Amino acid sequence: MSTTALRSPWTVWGVGLAVYVLAVFHRSSLGVAGLVATDRFGISAAQLATFTMLQLLVYAGMQIPVGLLVDRFGSRSVMLSGLVLMTVGQTVFAFAESYPLALVARAGVGMGDAMTFICLLRLVSSWFPLRRIPFVTQVTGTLGQTGAVAAAVPMTWALANLGWTRAYLVAGGVGIVLAVALLVVLHDTPAGRNLRGAPMSLASVRASLAASWRHPGTRLGFWMHFCTQFSATTMSLLWGYPFFVRGEEQSSAAAGLLLTLMVVTMMFSGPVLGWLVSVHPWHRSTVVLVIVSSIVAVWTVVLAWPGPAPFAVLVVLVLVTGVGGPASVIGFDVGRTSNPAHRLASATGIINQGGFYASLVMVVVIGLVLDWRTPGASTAYTPEAFRWAMSAQFPLWLLGLVQVWRYRGRARARVLQDREASLTG
Numbered sequence: 153m154s155t156t157a158l159r160s161p162w163t164v165w166g167v168g169l170a171v172y173v174l175a176v177f178h179r180s181s182l183g184v185a186g187l188v189a190t191d192r193f194g195i196s197a198a199q200l201a202t203f204t205m206l207q208l209l210v211y212a213g214m215q216i217p218v219g220l221l222v223d224r225f226g227s228r229s230v231m232l233s234g235l236v237l238m239t240v241g242q243t244v245f246a247f248a249e250s251y252p253l254a255l256v257a258r259a260g261v262g263m264g265d266a267m268t269f270i271c272l273l274r275l276v277s278s279w280f281p282l283r284r285i286p287f288v289t290q291v292t293g294t295l296g297q298t299g300a301v302a303a304a305v306p307m308t309w310a311l312a313n314l315g316w317t318r319a320y321l322v323a324g325g326v327g328i329v330l331a332v333a334l335l336v337v338l339h340d341t342p343a344g345r346n347l348r349g350a351p352m353s354l355a356s357v358r359a360s361l362a363a364s365w366r367h368p369g370t371r372l373g374f375w376m377h378f379c380t381q382f383s384a385t386t387m388s389l390l391w392g393y394p395f396f397v398r399g400e401e402q403s404s405a406a407a408g409l410l411l412t413l414m415v416v417t418m419m420f421s422g423p424v425l426g427w428l429v430s431v432h433p434w435h436r437s438t439v440v441l442v443i444v445s446s447i448v449a450v451w452t453v454v455l456a457w458p459g460p461a462p463f464a465v466l467v468v469l470v471l472v473t474g475v476g477g478p479a480s481v482i483g484f485d486v487g488r489t490s491n492p493a494h495r496l497a498s499a500t501g502i503i504n505q506g507g508f509y510a511s512l513v514m515v516v517v518i519g520l521v522l523d524w525r526t527p528g529a530s531t532a533y534t535p536e537a538f539r540w541a542m543s544a545q546f547p548l549w550l551l552g553l554v555q556v557w558r559y560r561g562r563a564r565a566r567v568l569q570d571r572e573a574s575l576t577g
């Protein structure tokens with residue numbers, strides 16, 4: 153391959169995307185290993201859920217530091233560090249036989265995962281022309297979800313046929329191949345291998361974060377991300393399967409089908425949304441408000457249905473909820489157009505916390521409400537308990553919708569103000 157082909161936007165993006173797919177794979181790889189994990193570590197369902205909570209906490213908590221690191225050291229260095237962390241974490245997880253060591257390993261995987269998406273979005277904005285960025289960003293988020301698909305069927309097969317250690321070792325080993333590809337292909341910008349920002353001091357970090365957060369566009373992006381994706385994330389990472397099986401009395405096969413359908417919806421709706429927001433950038437918040445209102449409406453129908461909702465209604469639920477995943481990416485686009493290039497990654501980090509903190513809150517609250525509504529110490533959760541637990545999503549949607557409404561007005565006023573200043577200045 154010639155140097156030009158090696159360094160075309162699409163090859164650079166392709167390698168970055170492969171790392172992101174691997175990150176999503178690692179993130180989701182415990183989903184199908186739950187039962188094996190409870191046997192291997194001798195743990196309860198609550199301890200198993202701790203893996204998911206820890207992962208979300210580490211991921212969300214790392215977003216601002218990672219954003220700052222990307223602005224300072226560039227995507228290439230940070231993504232490589234993330235890849236090393238994920239590979240080491242997954243290797244330790246492969247050999248771990250105790251619960252505390254497994255938790256430490258998952259925290260490592262979570263940290264590495266947190267270092268991937270922000271780097272990739274930074275690469276997209278450096279390598280692609282402006283008009284293509286919203287579409288490529290959506291396609292990036294969309295294709296990343298193939299990692300979740302790969303974590304379902306192939307990982308189930310690998311666990312059954314290769315056993316725990318070898319299955320996780322193979323998954324970790326892919327990281328070594330990708331690290332070589334990253335070192336050879338990935339440059340931070342068309343002009344150079346490494347992009348280095350200004351050195352950081354505590355004062356400059358504080359000033360840069362404050363400047364990003366002060367911009368109403370960053371806050372709008374944060375609240376968009378907050379209210380669009382948490383329902384789909386909570387369902388796919390932990391509670392979707394038990395909700396369909398115990399709450400809606402579906403078979404395990406039907407529950408698996410519904411969750412797969414949700415991922416497929418994310419993959420198909422992403423490019424459509426990318427096209428829509430690149431054609432109508434002024435209406436990005438309207439698109440988000442319509443999508444979140446539709447998610448709220450369909451959940452209301454399902455939860456208000458007397459008895460289990462019909463399968464067709466649950467299909468509509470996963471289709472509409474699934475669109476929330478790619479809709480969250482609109483928040484990054486608003487962040488990008490509201491911030492200068494030198495603090496783009498840290499603004500992306502702020503925005504990316506929204507949906508993951510909301511998901512973390514939901515994962516915990518749903519578990520607590522299920523325990524509260526179920527007699528004794530039993531985990532035989534009833535449909536009634538699930539109705540209560542899933543209703544806990546409404547306050548978060550309400551908060552998100554109100555905030556999106558508030559900040560869209562402010563963000564629009566700021567755009568008009570900046571435009572006027574540039575015309576008169």
Ligand SMILES: N[C@@H](Cc1c[nH]cn1)C(=O)NCC(=O)O
Nearest residue numbers: 269293294381418477478480481
């Ligand atoms: N909401 C996701 C991206 C997405 C796109 N389609 C479905 N989900 C997001 O915020 N991604 C960040 C990450 O690290 O995955």
